[in-house]
Amino acid sequence: xxxxxxxxxxxxxxxxxxxxxxxxxxxxxxxxxxxxxxxxxxxxxxxxxxxxxxxxxxxxxxxxxxxxxxxxxxxxxxxxxxxxxxxxxxxxxxxxxxxxxxxxxxx
Numbered sequence: 618x619x620x621x622x623x624x625x626x627x628x629x630x631x632x633x634x635x636x637x638x639x640x641x642x643x644x645x646x647x648x649x650x651x652x653x654x655x656x657x658x659x660x661x662x663x664x665x666x667x668x669x670x671x672x673x674x675x676x677x678x679x680x681x682x683x684x685x686x687x688x689x690x691x692x693x694x695x696x697x698x699x700x701x702x703x704x705x706x707x708x709x710x711x712x713x714x715x716x717x718x719x720x721x722x723x724x
Contacts, residue, residue, distance in 0.1 A: 635659025650679045665696045678717035
């Protein structure tokens with residue numbers, strides 16, 4: 618996915634754990650976060666909770682990568698903007714990323 622996103626002019630950063638994702642997000646303040654729920658260290662759910670507690674990161678749209686379909690209510694309960702089911706459909710993924718970026722408050 619990282620290489621595919623680069624082909625479409627995105628600059629993805631890769632974290633191998635929830636703790637690393639938090640550190641990277643704090644250092645770079647990303648425009649959108651794609652997050653797997655099953656990660657070593659902090660789970661995806663714990664990572665989302667930690668991101669939402671930080672004022673500089675709370676408004677960053679988070680898209681959950683999942684192998685299972687998730688309804689809007691569950692995504693909202695987790696604090697996610699949206700979800701991407703694996704295997705993902707590239708045009709849908711890109712459209713979702715553009716939409717998430719458009720919803721992020723400026724500033």
